[in-house]
Amino acid sequence: MPAFRFDGTGTFEENWSALMAELQSLDADMAAILAANKERLAAIVRQGQRNTNARASFNAEVVTALDALLAASSRGEGTP
């Protein structure tokens, strides 16, 4: 399988969408959580400045989403 590559003529948003499609094939549930928290991920480093609180906030949202996915699967609503 060829390695994923960004399109040099595309915008960042277009390439982000392509990455999400690639990651869907890796793990659709996890890719959905990542896509839903894109802005929180982007807040971790802005203009080269790292923000530790933003990282903790991102991971806290991920944990909430993971537990929700787990709860849904235990009710037979998901496929983790």
Add this chain to the structure above:
Amino acid sequence: MPRYFLTRLRVEGFRGINNEGDPLDLRFNARAVNSVFAVNANGKSSLFDALTYAFRAEIPRLSALHVQENSDAYYCNRFHSQGHATIDLDLMPDDGTPVISIRVVRTRQGQRSVTSPSGHAAPQALLAGLAEEFSLLDYRTFIRFIDDTPLNRGRAFSSLLGLSSYSDIRQSFQSASDARALNGDLGLNVLNTEASSTLRVAQQTLAVLRASYQRVTGLALDDVGRLDESMAEVSAALCGVEMLRPHFDGRLLITVDFEVVKEAIRSAEGGEQRRELERTIEAITAIEALGIYDVTGSETERQTLLTAITTRDTRLATTRGDLFKRLNEAAERFIDSGGWPNANQCPLCFERIAFPIADHIRTQLGHYREVSGSIQDVGTTWRSASFVQRLATLETFAMLDVPVAERLSDTVARDVGTTLSGEGLNDAVARLRELEGQLAAKLAAFRVRKEQLDRELPQSLVQLTEQVEYGRQFKESLIAYRDGQTEEALIRARIGIRQRWRNFITQATATFADAEVELSRARIASIDEEYKSMFRRIMNVTDIVPELRRDSGREDLHVQLSDFHGQHGLSAGALLSESYRNALAISVFLAAAMTHTGAPRFVVMDDVTSSFDSGHQFALMELLRSQLQFGPNRQGLQFILLSHDGLLEKYFDRLDADSSTEWKHHRLQGASPMGAILSQSQDASRLKTTISRLLSAGQTTQAEPFIRQYLEFVLQQVIRKVSIPVPIDFAIKDHSRMVSNCLDAINAATDLHKRANTLILDASQIRNLDTVHVPAIVGNWVSHYETGSGSSLSAPMLQGVVQSIDDLAECFRYEDTAVTPVSRRWYRSLSAR
């Protein structure tokens, strides 16, 4: 999709631009290079900030201020009476469709609104689309390009290539997938400890389950996978006792209330001894339920903990406390920011050192990270140790009656990673041995007492009581075992899904990073010829050839010289002067910008030329004008240059005046931040109207800064129009004395021409200039306001000053009767019409 040129910018009440009721108004030509000059503190950076805010809804350098500095309070001009800011932009699509007007307003409270007077449906989205790296370039972004470390350069370079969004997200991914941070943020350490603890409890419960099953049925419980059948067998065994049958026959063991069964036995055969037997058996089963713990087995765990404590203390000894940690962190930020160019010199004591200071700082901070890891190791090892769990169990076991304040498992657990010592560890092991001894003694005493009661009570009653108690124990153990299994499964599932995320985010990080590196390499390759060609043209050299090289799989970017006067593979940072370095940076940026196809078709550059010498500035301007600007180049961009360089301004001015060149120049002057800033192309009559309005209302103090502006504006207009020479330091003299500086220059030039008998002014103009207007301005303005020695003048007197300056300007104009109708024109110079 069209791309957009910026054709007009109007600003009021934003940053250093007050311009209350009279916005600073700049019109840009899409087909020409546009330049804007202002001396420092005259609104140039405020224009850049206004565009930044319009596109990005923030000014990053304000956002980066410490929270106590309340950056929100500095967007709007602090002297604007309404306190809100208005930014109007005209954007011209390159597909020939009508110009789009967008208005951005920010209130004093920080609320932002975006509207489109021309009726665009989504003005905010349009502005957001313009927030690309190529639309705005400031001095700071590219000045760090060469001098940074390869890593920071790679990150800064991504901005020059238009890839900073990718660089930021790549770093965000790396931070989010950091193993140590993930273990903490996802709670994996805690969950693993909980899983170990739950497993241990389950094993203990299972042991009790097996023992009680065997005591009731006389059989071994071999298969824990068939507990429902085992429960039925226990029920059947108890049902075999005649007296117990009504309580168990036809019922699930799990639903039987054993207290009711015991009460029935009490009612059938009363007696204190029987009740004591019941309590004794309860006590024995409670102790047995704790299971047997081999204290000698804890020695391995104790040794492991002792090693972790020793490692932590050894590592701690390599550090020097929190203050030094903060010092090193601050130093790392300082070095990384590019503020210290001398790699082998200490920035505190300036002593030369044999190794790079950055390596030393990284080593020091590495020690602190190792200590942090060791503290975590001690804590995790303590919490997961079975003897610690056992100690906690025994200290809270009611029969051992350990006071809360004396429970080591509680007191040691507080900050255990930091505070646990070898002595504390040994105390805990000793306490466990002591409690195990007490527990064993109690169990032995209860067993002795039970044997006594067995002998004293009828055998049938003893066995009956035992059977019921073991039956109850089986039931409760069964419930506890199943609850434990459910809890363990939940914890395992939580760990599993978190590990799944960890695997995912790690792979996602690698996928993104690989793709980003390849994108960057491809973009470098695509502009390779172009930036080298631009560099050659700007610097006019052929035997210095720069080469950018991005490491595979890394963010590091190396800048080398593939050719340096015939030598190869040398360091650009070590050999290139500042002017060359900046030429390389701007070449890379322009080459990348020209290949970009995003929404903005304009580039605003703030002071990027100030470090070039004049020859190279000229080469750069010519490159922009003749090759890169839309117009001469059909695929080109619109360039808007902001500069405070006085020499460069002369060049801009000349290009603007030359009708054969496509160049539009604005010169800003005014009284930032309190008064108004005007472009020379703006009509000064609006300023005069403001003055009249204020003076008519008697507001002389408010009118004074505008009058000063007006005087400076008119006098500089005279100087420019009739080409009056000014001293070389004219622009850098005390700005508060600009009016007298201008008058001095005008007087000196007219005097010179009078002595040479070449002055073109007519006699009345010369007389009025010398005896009326200049004395009036000096007497009524300069002596009062520039010296600061005079008191405020009345409104009529100030109105007279304004009239005097208009009259003075008229002394340098004449009626041109050669045209119809007759036109009033400026003299071409002091000696010619």
